[in-house]
Amino acid sequence: MRFKTGILLAGAAAVLWVIPFAWMAVASLRPQVAGAQDVASLWPGGPFSLDNYREAWSSGHFPLWYLNTILVCGGILAVQCVTVSLAGYAFARLRFRLRGAIFTAFLLQLLLPPVVLVVPNLLMITQLGLQDHLTGIMAPYFASAFGVFLMRQNFRAIPRDFEDAAAVDGATTLQVIWHVLLPLTRPGLAAFAVVSVTTHWNEFLWPLMAVSSPDRQVLTVGLASFTSGAESGSEWGVIAAGTALVAAPLLAGFLMFQRRFVSSLVFTGLK
Amino acid sequence: MPALAGVVVPARHLGRHARPAELSALLLLAPSLVFLLAFTYWPVLTTALRAFTEQRFGQTAQWGSNNFFRLFADPHFANAARNTAVYAAGTILPSLTLALGFAVALSDSTRLNTLLRSVIVLPLLIPLVAAASLFIFIFLPGGGLLDWHLARLGVSAINWLGNPDLALGSIIAITVWKNTGYYMLFFLAGLAGIPAEYHEAAMLDGAGAFTRFYRITLPLLGPTLAFVSVIALMNALTQIDHVVVMTQGGPSDSTNMLLYYIYQQAEQNYDTGLASAATLVSVAVLLALSVLALRALERGIHYES
Numbered sequence: 001m002r003f004k005t006g007i008l009l010a011g012a013a014a015v016l017w018v019i020p021f022a023w024m025a026v027a028s029l030r031p032q033v034a035g036a037q038d039v040a041s042l043w044p045g046g047p048f049s050l051d052n053y054r055e056a057w058s059s060g061h062f063p064l065w066y067l068n069t070i071l072v073c074g075g076i077l078a079v080q081c082v083t084v085s086l087a088g089y090a091f092a093r094l095r096f097r098l099r100g101a102i103f104t105a106f107l108l109q110l111l112l113p114p115v116v117l118v119v120p121n122l123l124m125i126t127q128l129g130l131q132d133h134l135t136g137i138m139a140p141y142f143a144s145a146f147g148v149f150l151m152r153q154n155f156r157a158i159p160r161d162f163e164d165a166a167a168v169d170g171a172t173t174l175q176v177i178w179h180v181l182l183p184l185t186r187p188g189l190a191a192f193a194v195v196s197v198t199t200h201w202n203e204f205l206w207p208l209m210a211v212s213s214p215d216r217q218v219l220t221v222g223l224a225s226f227t228s229g230a231e232s233g234s235e236w237g238v239i240a241a242g243t244a245l246v247a248a249p250l251l252a253g254f255l256m257f258q259r260r261f262v263s264s265l266v267f268t269g270l271k
Numbered sequence: 272m273p274a275l276a277g278v279v280v281p282a283r284h285l286g287r288h289a290r291p292a293e294l295s296a297l298l299l300l301a302p303s304l305v306f307l308l309a310f311t312y313w314p315v316l317t318t319a320l321r322a323f324t325e326q327r328f329g330q331t332a333q334w335g336s337n338n339f340f341r342l343f344a345d346p347h348f349a350n351a352a353r354n355t356a357v358y359a360a361g362t363i364l365p366s367l368t369l370a371l372g373f374a375v376a377l378s379d380s381t382r383l384n385t386l387l388r389s390v391i392v393l394p395l396l397i398p399l400v401a402a403a404s405l406f407i408f409i410f411l412p413g414g415g416l417l418d419w420h421l422a423r424l425g426v427s428a429i430n431w432l433g434n435p436d437l438a439l440g441s442i443i444a445i446t447v448w449k450n451t452g453y454y455m456l457f458f459l460a461g462l463a464g465i466p467a468e469y470h471e472a473a474m475l476d477g478a479g480a481f482t483r484f485y486r487i488t489l490p491l492l493g494p495t496l497a498f499v500s501v502i503a504l505m506n507a508l509t510q511i512d513h514v515v516v517m518t519q520g521g522p523s524d525s526t527n528m529l530l531y532y533i534y535q536q537a538e539q540n541y542d543t544g545l546a547s548a549a550t551l552v553s554v555a556v557l558l559a560l561s562v563l564a565l566r567a568l569e570r571g572i573h574y575e576s
Binding site: 006007009010011013014017018019020021023024027039040041042082083084086087089090094095096097099102105106108109111112113114115116117118119120121122123124139140142143144145148173198201202203204205208209219220221223224227228231236239240242243246247250251254255258261262265266 | 291292293295296299300302303304305306307309310311312313314315317318321369372373375376377383384387389390391392393394395396397398399400401402403404405406407408409414415416418419420448452453456457459460505508509511512515516530533534537538543546547550553554557558561
């Protein structure tokens with residue numbers, strides 16, 4: 001009995017939860033009619049048109065914003081894969097002095113997210129000459145304590161026999177990591193990639209501060225300025241379309257690979 | 272020559288094994304350490320230095336705690352701290368309660384439950400700025416989604432974001448909508464780790480659903496709860512993108528938060544001393560609260576085992 005009530009309440013909540021998305025879909029596809037009173041209606045009655053998407057696409061700089069976001073997410077992920085694999089290996093396999101202390105120093109980063117340090121980080125990238133460059137957006141994320149921790153756990157779960165066999169054949173440490181360990185930790189790396197890309201695709205405040213040229217803006221920063229422009233003209237359908245364009249890639253990825261997304265988000269959080 | 276070769280090979284072999292682990296570790300850790308130092312530890316250090324540096328116009332800089340006096344005397348800072356506390360409590364309590372409720376209600380993996388779970392997780396995947404773009408219209412006074420539907424029920428227009436008494440609540444509602452699904456995922460994973468036998472045994476003893484929840488589910492979810500609380504706390508202090516685009520801390524400073532206050536001092540007032548002092552205070556509070564929560568987490572783990 002109680003169980004049924006629970007599902008009923010959760011179902012009601014789910015309806016409430018989906019309303020913003022439902023409005024986004026309906027309003028973005030509804031053609032704009034002058035003086036129309038039905039912008040707020042959730043009724044998906046036709047006619048439908050893609051005019052709002054066309055207008056959003058032409059009045060914003062979506063191709064450029066997509067490109068910049070992809071470059072930022074891809075750049076961060078590529079460098080992170082190198083740094084976290086190497087450091088993860090050191091913590092998982094090597095015995096060295098101060099290992100515990102250095103590991104703690106890494107973990108402390110988990111409690112000091114770069115967004116809290118926006119002010120000093122901005123001065124830092126300015127000193128490095130990276131201000132107003134995409135690299136400046138990426139740099140604070142190149143070291144990932146969370147990724148190092150994750151790779152350490154992954155490497156530890158692999159029996160040493162594999163590496164010993166490779167070492168006997170004369171493989172260097174880097175070769176062992178690249179040819180033996182990384183292929184065995186693909187699920188862990190994939191999970192890390194999902195979390196890293198989701199985080200940085202959605203980030204706003206730091207890219208807003210780190211970059212000032214319009215041609216180096218990422219999707220979130222572009223959407224914010226696009227929204228404030230369209231808001232003054234009350235072009236709600238166009239705002240809905242622009243928001244859908246920004247949210248679509250990750251939403252599509254989630255709906256297609258739901259199980260992998262969910263297990264990544266939980267697995268990486270709990271480990 | 273063969274004799275010499277015989278000597279050289281083991282020597283090289285020995286040499287490789289004798290290479291101190293410290294050197295290998297240093298080489299492997301160097302790429303991470305460089306960025307960790309440059310973007311976490313050096314910034315904390317320079318922030319501390321700047322926070323304790325007094326810069327008066329036309330004079331050379333000197334040491335002192337004037338920035339902190341100015342900070343604690345600034346009513347805007349006190350207000351931002353108060354709002355952050357309200358925002359943290361107002362987002363963490365409802366979203367954790369809802370997340371736990373949803374997880375318990377949807378723990379069986381039926382097709383309907385999987386669908387409902389996905390719907391509740393969906394907001395997690397869109398940028399907070401995108402959520403803000405949607406909620407600007409939802410909260411629009413008069414013709415917006417909320418008011419338009421409330422008008423049909425006879426409720427007159429409400430200025431959700433323009434009324435200082437309602438704005439923070441509206442901002443909180445967005446965060447709860449966005450994050451509840453994330454926390455639910457952790458509770459679902461935690462629930463899956465509780466052996467079914469515990470519930471079966473309790474049922475045989477005649478324990479009702481509520482007794483089982485309070486005596487079995489809740490205590491065994493302790494570590495998950497503590498862990499999720501830390502994440503929720505970090506989110507409450509760092510996720511203010513919607514404030515930046517929707518209210519800019521207003522109206523009448525009612526949605527200003529610590530991080531936005533720092534952003535204002537640095538970007539709008541160019542007051543690095545004040546911004547650094549505020550950053551240092553925030554970092555200290557963040558670390559203290561996280562350590563407290565992690566202590567609770569450790570206790571939870573001991574309890575479990």
